Amino acid sequence: MGTLSATQLLSPSLTLSPETASPAARFLFQSRNPNPRALPSIIITNRAPCPLSKLWLSQALPNSASVSIEANPQKNASTLRELCQGHVPEHVLRRVEEVGYVRPTNVQLQALPILFSGRDCILHAQTGSGKTLAYLLLIFSVINTQRSAVQAVIVVPTRELGMQVTRVARMLAAKPMELELEQRSCTVMALLDGGMLRRHKSWLKAEPPTIVVATMRSLCQMLEKQILKLESMSVLIIDEVDFMFNSSKEVSSLRKLLTSYSSLNERQTVFASASIPQHRRFLYDCIQQKWTKSDVVHVHVNPIQPMPSCVHHRFVICGKNRKHQVLLSLVESDAPKSSITFVSEQSEKSKKAGNAPSTTLLVDFLKASHLVCSDIHLLEEDTNFNLRAASLSEVRQGGNYLLVATDIAARGVDLPETTHIYNFDLPRTAVDYLHRAGRTGRKPFSDDKCIVTNIILSEERFVLQRYENELLFKCEELIL
Numbered sequence: 001m002g003t004l005s006a007t008q009l010l011s012p013s014l015t016l017s018p019e020t021a022s023p024a025a026r027f028l029f030q031s032r033n034p035n036p037r038a039l040p041s042i043i044i045t046n047r048a049p050c051p052l053s054k055l056w057l058s059q060a061l062p063n064s065a066s067v068s069i070e071a072n073p074q075k076n077a078s079t080l081r082e083l084c085q086g087h088v089p090e091h092v093l094r095r096v097e098e099v100g101y102v103r104p105t106n107v108q109l110q111a112l113p114i115l116f117s118g119r120d121c122i123l124h125a126q127t128g129s130g131k132t133l134a135y136l137l138l139i140f141s142v143i144n145t146q147r148s149a150v151q152a153v154i155v156v157p158t159r160e161l162g163m164q165v166t167r168v169a170r171m172l173a174a175k176p177m178e179l180e181l182e183q184r185s186c187t188v189m190a191l192l193d194g195g196m197l198r199r200h201k202s203w204l205k206a207e208p209p210t211i212v213v214a215t216m217r218s219l220c221q222m223l224e225k226q227i228l229k230l231e232s233m234s235v236l237i238i239d240e241v242d243f244m245f246n247s248s249k250e251v252s253s254l255r256k257l258l259t260s261y262s263s264l265n266e267r268q269t270v271f272a273s274a275s276i277p278q279h280r281r282f283l284y285d286c287i288q289q290k291w292t293k294s295d296v297v298h299v300h301v302n303p304i305q306p307m308p309s310c311v312h313h314r315f316v317i318c319g320k321n322r323k324h325q326v327l328l329s330l331v332e333s334d335a336p337k338s339s340i341t342f343v344s345e346q347s348e349k350s351k352k353a354g355n356a357p358s359t360t361l362l363v364d365f366l367k368a369s370h371l372v373c374s375d376i377h378l379l380e381e382d383t384n385f386n387l388r389a390a391s392l393s394e395v396r397q398g399g400n401y402l403l404v405a406t407d408i409a410a411r412g413v414d415l416p417e418t419t420h421i422y423n424f425d426l427p428r429t430a431v432d433y434l435h436r437a438g439r440t441g442r443k444p445f446s447d448d449k450c451i452v453t454n455i456i457l458s459e460e461r462f463v464l465q466r467y468e469n470e471l472l473f474k475c476e477e478l479i480l
């Protein structure tokens with residue numbers, strides 16, 4: 001079924017009020033949508049929906065409607081304070097403003113009224129669009145810090161993303177001194193693979209945290225051993241939800257979490273990602289599998305532009321053994337203050353053959369070439385957890401870096417100063433391309449240009465072309 005425009009759905013002669021338009025919208029949806037598998041979409045264009053109209057829309061829609069929003073953010077007058085007033089505690093709002101979040105991003109503007117209304121939600125918006133703050137504000141609106149129980153759980157795919165989300169949640173939860181003495185504070189526990197699980201066990205038993213940020217593996221370990229219980233959990237967030245579908249083990253754990261360890265009707269469920277392949281099918285499955293309630297709302301921001309518009313894409317064609325030299329020339333001519341170079345993970349075969357990983361070889365090459373520009377850091381799966389954490393924290397503090405990483409840094413990692421991405425090896429899928437490219441262009445209201453450069457072999461041009469078609473962007477050739 002095609003996409004219906006708002007004008008097709010709502011006759012212009014109707015007054016757009018909840019009383020009059022709601023039955024009409026229902027009727028039109030139902031008459032156009034006899035097959036529940038073909039989920040309808042509304043696209044609102046050329047108008048910035050105010051929170052009230054969005055809230056109305058979310059209430060007026062029949063079950064399982066998909067709402068896609070294309071709004072011009074410049075026209076939005078609302079502030080985050082206006083959007084959150086009456087839902088989010090004052091001290092959190094003050095923290096939000098102190099950090100510098102004043103205007104809502106598109107996804108925050110569209111999703112927060114729906115989230116505050118208690119409906120399950122699929123947050124589907126570009127990389128760097130501020131989905132994390134949207135779901136954290138929901139959490140702060142529902143938790144009661146006077147209760148000693150786990151009330152919100154955020155599931156993340158990697159330890160790196162988990163540490164980052166924990167950092168932002170703790171920063172927002174921090175109370176001014178006078179309140180700290182009066183009331184219990186919101187506590188945030190990170191349950192991430194390789195962490196000090198024994199210490200966490202005693203913490204969980206003695207005084208459960210309000211919010212848990214966890215990887216699926218660590219969360220399931222704690223649940224299986226009944227050290228962690230979710231009976232008081234009122235919000236469950238699954239961040240980077242589509243990442244879970246890469247592994248059947250993760251999907252099976254996700255299913256257990258959503259259907260056995262917690263109950264659909266006791267919690268508000270939010271899935272977030274910049275990429276949800278076959279999103280209509282996903283929405284349908286969520287309802288069928290009872291992962292979400294049947295009135296789940298799919299907030300799809302910028303559906304016709306999956307890639308942030310401030311990101312420019314280039315490619316350089318070269319032979320396999322010239323790639324190091326080409327990268328060096330690019331870095332020297334771009335002189336980026338902060339950049340990430342993505343390299344493929346080493347194959348098992350290459351590991352068994354005793355070869356050095358290409359990440360290490362590249363770092364050694366860059367260090368030996370006496371680049372004057374930046375500090376060179378490495379982030380990859382095989383490095384131990386503490387070194388990985390140290391590497392990211394140095395990168396964050398220094399602000400002047402050349403990070404060489406595998407796809408471990410491709411999902412969710414927020415280093416807003418990154419202006420250049422180099423794909424030393426082309427990613428395996430268009431979705432991987434989208435997430436790698438999305439490590440730049442992460443300042444929601446900035447017009448700064450950011451650049452993704454792909455170093456490819458001539459035969460890979462077709463693959464890149466496919467990504468361009470799938471993700472609707474244009475890549476320009478750069479001749480060195």
Ligand SMILES: Nc1ncnc2c1ncn2[C@@H]1O[C@H](COP(=O)(O)OP(=O)(O)OP(=O)(O)O)[C@@H](O)[C@H]1O
Nearest residue numbers: 101103104105127128129130131132133274412414
């Ligand atoms: N309202 C706001 N005003 C200014 N900056 C914001 C606002 N909301 C979020 N940000 C900043 O935008 C950046 C991206 O936010 P976030 O990490 O939540 O993106 P995301 O949508 O989760 O991206 P991804 O899909 O890549 O994980 C962060 O640096 C965050 O601090």
